[in-house]
Amino acid sequence: MISNIDERTVAPALPGTRGPLSEAIITALRTGSLDPLSGVGPAQADPFGEDLQLGLYVCYELHYRGFDEVDSGWEWEPELLRVRRLLERRFLSAMRAATSGGDDADAALDRVVLETSDAGGVSGYLRDEGEWWELREFLAHRSLYHLKEADPHAWVIPRLHGRAKASLVAVEFDEFGGGRADRMHSRLFAELMDGVGLDPGYGRYLDVVPAVTLATVNMMSLFGLHRALRGALVGHFAAAEISTPPSAQRMVEALDRMGADPRCDEFFTEHIEADAVHEQVLRHDVVGDLIAHEPDLAADVVLGVQVTEMLEGRLGRHLLAQWSAGRSSLRSALPSARAPGPRDS
Numbered sequence: 001m002i003s004n005i006d007e008r009t010v011a012p013a014l015p016g017t018r019g020p021l022s023e024a025i026i027t028a029l030r031t032g033s034l035d036p037l038s039g040v041g042p043a044q045a046d047p048f049g050e051d052l053q054l055g056l057y058v059c060y061e062l063h064y065r066g067f068d069e070v071d072s073g074w075e076w077e078p079e080l081l082r083v084r085r086l087l088e089r090r091f092l093s094a095m096r097a098a099t100s101g102g103d104d105a106d107a108a109l110d111r112v113v114l115e116t117s118d119a120g121g122v123s124g125y126l127r128d129e130g131e132w133w134e135l136r137e138f139l140a141h142r143s144l145y146h147l148k149e150a151d152p153h154a155w156v157i158p159r160l161h162g163r164a165k166a167s168l169v170a171v172e173f174d175e176f177g178g179g180r181a182d183r184m185h186s187r188l189f190a191e192l193m194d195g196v197g198l199d200p201g202y203g204r205y206l207d208v209v210p211a212v213t214l215a216t217v218n219m220m221s222l223f224g225l226h227r228a229l230r231g232a233l234v235g236h237f238a239a240a241e242i243s244t245p246p247s248a249q250r251m252v253e254a255l256d257r258m259g260a261d262p263r264c265d266e267f268f269t270e271h272i273e274a275d276a277v278h279e280q281v282l283r284h285d286v287v288g289d290l291i292a293h294e295p296d297l298a299a300d301v302v303l304g305v306q307v308t309e310m311l312e313g314r315l316g317r318h319l320l321a322q323w324s325a326g327r328s329s330l331r332s333a334l335p336s337a338r339a340p341g342p343r344d345s
Contacts, residue, residue, distance in 0.1 A: 011068045012203025015058070018211075019051025025058050025083065029070045037079050041086050047094035048314075052087055053211035053218060057144075059084040060221040064148055065202060088222055095219070099306035103298040105287055108305040109238060115309070116243040122316045123250035125323075132258055132339035134323050136196050137330055140205045141213045141315070145220070146189035146267075147202050150175035152217075155224030156233045160290065167285035168234070171241070171278045188267040195264040197337040208330040212318045216311045223304060231297030234290055235304025238282040243312075245279070248272045259340035 014030055017023035020040075027036040045052045061067065062075040074080060102108065126135050150172055160168060177183030190200035199205075223233035248271040255264050291298050322329040 010202065011065045011070075012061075012201070012206060014067045014070065015054065015207045018054045019045070019049075021045055021051045021083075021087065022054040022058065025055045025080070028080065029058070029067065029074055032071065034077075034079050037083055040083050042090045045090065047090045048211060048215055050211040052090065053214040056084065056087045056091060056218045056222075057206070057214045059087070060218060060225070061203070063221070063225065064151060091215075091218065092222065095307045095310070096303065098310050099303060101299065101306070102302050105235065105291060105298055105301045105305070108235070108302045109242060109283055109287070112239050112242045112305060112309065116246050121247070122319050123247040123254065125320060126254040127250040127257065130254060130258075130323075133334070133336065134319075134329075135254060135258060136198060136334055136337065137328065138319065139193055139196060139198060140330060140334060141209055141319070143189070143193060143198070143200075143205050144203070144209055144213060145217045147186050147200070149185040149189065152220035152224040153233065153237050156230050156237075159227045159230040160234075160286075162289060162293065164234075164286045164289040164293070167281050167289070168237070171237075171281055171286075174274050174278065183270075185267070185270065188270060192264050192267040195261045198334075205330075208332050208334075210318070210329075210331050212315050216315055219307055219311055229300060231290065231294070231300030232304035232307070234282075234286055235301035236308045237304075238279075238287050238301075239305040239308040241278040241282050244271050245276045257342075259342045261340070 014026050017026050021042065024036040024040045028034060042052060058067075059080065062070070062072075062080075066072055066075070122138060126138065153168075153175075154172060157165060157169060157172070173179070175185050177185070177187065181187065193200040220233070220236060223229045223236055248268040251268045252265050252272070255268070287301055291301065319329045328334075
């Protein structure tokens with residue numbers, strides 16, 4: 001593993017297109033012209049499909065690092081925001097339709113605890129029988145979020161107040177390394193990628209990651225960028241932190257079984273330790289305080305929890321189905337890399 005990963009704010013290149021919606025958005029950004037956006041709308045586009053999800057991801061990325069050779073002024077271009085809003089409405093409606101709803105946040109979070117205690121799922125598969133190429137693919141999928149880990153959740157900070165705000169900031173402080181750049185979770189993930197022979201460059205795998213993965217990241221950006229959905233963002237964050245420690249433990253065991261450099265464990269061991277504490281802080285001090293002061297947001301908190309489960313479930317089923325058939329779970333397979341040998345006991 002290299003010790004000096006390039007952390008310059010290098011923006012990724014614009015991706016290839018996946019249909020008329022993403023083509024209009026990407027062409028507008030590439031040419032600097034509003035003309036391709038004229039009359040663009042989602043029509044009957046699949047809300048979870050490649051075209052709409054890539055279009056949304058590209059729009060959202062303008063609020064993060066942007067794209068190489070794209071003017072930063074596009075972030076607030078009214079015509080692009082019009083198009084983005086149409087895509088958002090279709091995506092949000094589909095997520096609402098795919099979840100059962102309700103307003104019992106405690107029950108929704110209890111269900112997450114029960115489900116993540118099961119040793120199945122992708123992390124269980126990788127621990128017990130997964131192959132090196134499958135583990136590397138999993139990390140490529142996750143890179144779209146983990147290389148900007150906790151950034152989407154930062155949008156909600158000014159939308160909270162009191163104990164909920166202070167407690168969420170405390171969790172974010174840990175996510176960003178407690179003030180140490182070398183301990184930021186995004187940095188630890190970049191080192192993990194380098195350790196397994198993947199390119200740790202920000203956005204490097206955007207072109208090969210499918211819509212089922214993009215949706216898990218777009219959901220965070222959608223909830224984070226809209227004050228009206230602050231409850232959903234908090235619900236998502238709590239669900240994510242609850243589910244992380246057991247899956248992170250299984251990933252450490254997977255890396256161990258496959259013989260990865262022991263330093264690759266650090267990203268996951270950090271999450272085993274930190275997120276066990278974050279779970280309690282988010283559940284009681286953030287979610288609990290938010291609902292106590294704004295009870296009308298309980299249904300949105302539940303939405304955030306349920307949507308997280310739904311989208312992660314879709315991704316997990318995609319990965320396992322493709323791998324069980326001996327196929328790549330990415331839009332194009334990664335270059336092959338030799339698996340390491342077993343670790344010394």
